[in-house]
Amino acid sequence: MDLNIRGLGKAFGGTVALHPTDLTVRQGSFTTLLGPSGCGKTTILRMIAGLETPDRGSISIGDEVIFADSSKRAVPTHQRGFGMVFQDFALWPHMTVFENVAFGLRAGKRTTKIRETVLEALAKVKLTGMAERFPHQLSGGQQQRVAFARAVAITPRLVLFDEPLSALDAVLREDMRLEMMSLVRDLGLTALYVTHDQVEAMSMSDEVVVMNSGRILQSGTPEEVYGKPSDAFVARFIGKSNWLVPNQTMFRPEHLMWEPMGEDGHSFQVEITHVSYVGDRYEVRVKAEGQEEQWTAYHHTRLAVGTKTEVYLPHHRLHHIDKSK
Template identity: 55%
Template sequence: MGTEILLDLKNVNKVFGVNHVLKNINLQIERGKFITFLGPSGCGKTTLLRSIAGFYTVDEGEIWIDGKLMNDLPPYKRGTPMVFQEYALFPHMTVFDNVAYGLDVQKRPEGEIQDRVKSALAKVKLTGLEERYPHQMSGGQQQRVAMARALVMDSPIILLDEPLSNLDAKLREEVRVELRNIQLDLGLTVIYVTHDQVEALSMSDHIVVFNKGAIDQYGTPHEIYYKPRTQYVADFIGTTNFVDAVVLQLEGDQATVKYGKKNDTVTVQTNEQLTVGENVLLSIRPESMRINGPDAGEFIMDGVVVTYSMFLGEKERYFLAGDDGKEWIVDVYDIGQTSYQGIVKIHASANKIHLIKISN
C-alpha cells in the first residue's frame, strides 16, 4: 500500500475567461502522504484543490481518486472533504451538529453518527465540547472542529485550503504540529494549500511548487530547498545567492565552472544535461556561506560589507557587495565573535553549491 497512487491528475487544464489558470497539470500522489501545494497568490494552487474537490469543473484532463474517474461526480460524491480558510462552520449549530452534518446529509443511522462524531472529536482533542457553539470557541478550537468534520467522513483524502491563516503565529505553530500528528497517527492522505514556506517545509512529505498555473517542481522539502530545479523555485523558497557561471569542463556528474571577475573555478555535482560553454546559475544558501576563517572552501570571492548586519537571534545576517557586482547575503551563527566590516572573503564548500540550468 505504501507506493499505491491515491490521486492521479492527468493533463488537467482550467481556464477562467482569458486566464489559463491551470496548465497541463500531471501529478501522482501516494496514499498516506502529506502533500503541500505551495506558491504565491494567483498561481493556481487553490484552483487545483477546488477542482479535485469538484467545486470547479476542469476544461481538459482527468482527475482519478482511488482508481475512480471523478470528472463528472459532484463534490458530495467524491469523498474529498475540505477544510476552508474560514472554517465554514454553521454558527447556529453545536460542535456535535457541525461535525455530524455530512453524515446527516448521507442519512446515516443515528447510532453510527454518534460513534463516528465522538471518535472524530477525540482525535482532535475536543471531547467534552460537543454542546458548545462556534462563537464560544477560540480560533484554534474552531479549526479543530473543521478538521473533525472532515475526519468523520472516513474519506481516503482530505483537502485543506490555508486552514491556519486566521491564527496568530504561536497558535499556527501549535496547530501545525497537531495536524501533522493527526495525519501520521491515522495514515491520512492530506493535500494542504499554503503560501507559507515554513508550513510547507516543516509539515510535508512532498511539496508541489506552483508557478503561474504550472508545476515547477515536485519533491521532498530537502529537494525543494537544497536542489531547486529552477531559478524560480530557488528564489521563492527561502533566501539564496545566485552566481552567474560558465561551464568549462564536464566529467560524469561533475561540472567545472568559472565565475566572478577573476574567473575563479569550482567543480560541483549536478544531474543536469549540460554542454561546455553553457551559461548556468549557481545557488548558494546564506547559511552555507562563510566569511573569512581558516576553512576557505572550494568557492571563494572577495566582498565588502556595505550595509548594516541584521541580528536575527540565532544568527547575524550580513549584506555584502561581491566582486561580481551583486549583493550577497551571508548568515553567521557564531554570534559571540567580532562583527565583520570592510573587505572580507566569502566562501563555501563545493558540496553546498547547487547548479541550476538556465531555461531558454
C-alpha cells in the same frame, strides 16, 4: 489509493488559472501545493473537491474516475468521499459543535452511529466535552479543530486543506501545525495541503509541489526542492538564495563561511552592508567584489557595518540552475 490528475486545465474568462497539469498524490502521503497567490494551487484543490469544473483533463482515485472531460463524467462533491478543511473554518454559526461535525455524515446519507462517530472525532482533536457549544464560544484554534473533526469524521479517502492555518496568530499556527501533522499521520490519512507559507510546506510535507503562474515548476521532498531547486523561481521562493554572476549558480546563506574549512572552493572579498539580529543568529548582508547582487550570510556575533573581510564558499555547495528548462 493514489490520487491522479492528468492534463487538468482551467481558465476563467480569458485568464488561464491552470495550464494542463499532471500530479500524483501517493496514498498515505502529506503533499503540499506551495506557491504565491494566483499560482493555481487553490484552483487544483477546488477541482479535486468538485467545487470547480475543469475545462479539460481527468481526476481519478485508485481505479475510480471522478472527473473526465473526454467522457463527460463528473462525480458530485458529496459522493467523492473527500474531507475538506477551509481557511475560514466554514462552520455553521447556528449549529453546535456536534451538529457541525455531523453535517458531513448526514450529507453522505449516514444513518447509523452518528453520535458515536462524532464524539470519537472530537476526542481525536481534543475537544471532548465541547459538543454542545456553538462556534462563537470557541477560540480560533478550537474552531479549526472542529473543522478538522468534521473532515475526518466521514473517514475520507483524501483530506484537502485550503490554507487552514492562515487565519490563526503566529504562536497558535505553529502549535496547530504540529497537531495537524500528528493527526494526519496517526490516522493514516492522505492529505493534499495548499499554502503560500514555505515554513508550513517544508516542515509538514512528504512532498512539496512548487507552483507559479498556473504551472508546476518542481516537486520533490522538502530537502530536494530546497537543496537542488530546478528553477530560479523555486530557489528564490523557498528560503534565501545567493547568486553568482551570471545568475545561473546559487548557494544558500548558511553555506557561506567566515573561515577557510580546508575544502575546495572559492574566496571572496566582501564588505558588510547590513546586520540584523534574528534571535539565534545575525543575518548579514555583504557586497562581494565583482558580484551584482548582495549576498545574505549568517554569523554568531554582531559584525560592524563597513567591515571588509574575506569569506569562503565550498565548491560542492554551488548549485547550477539550468535556464533552458
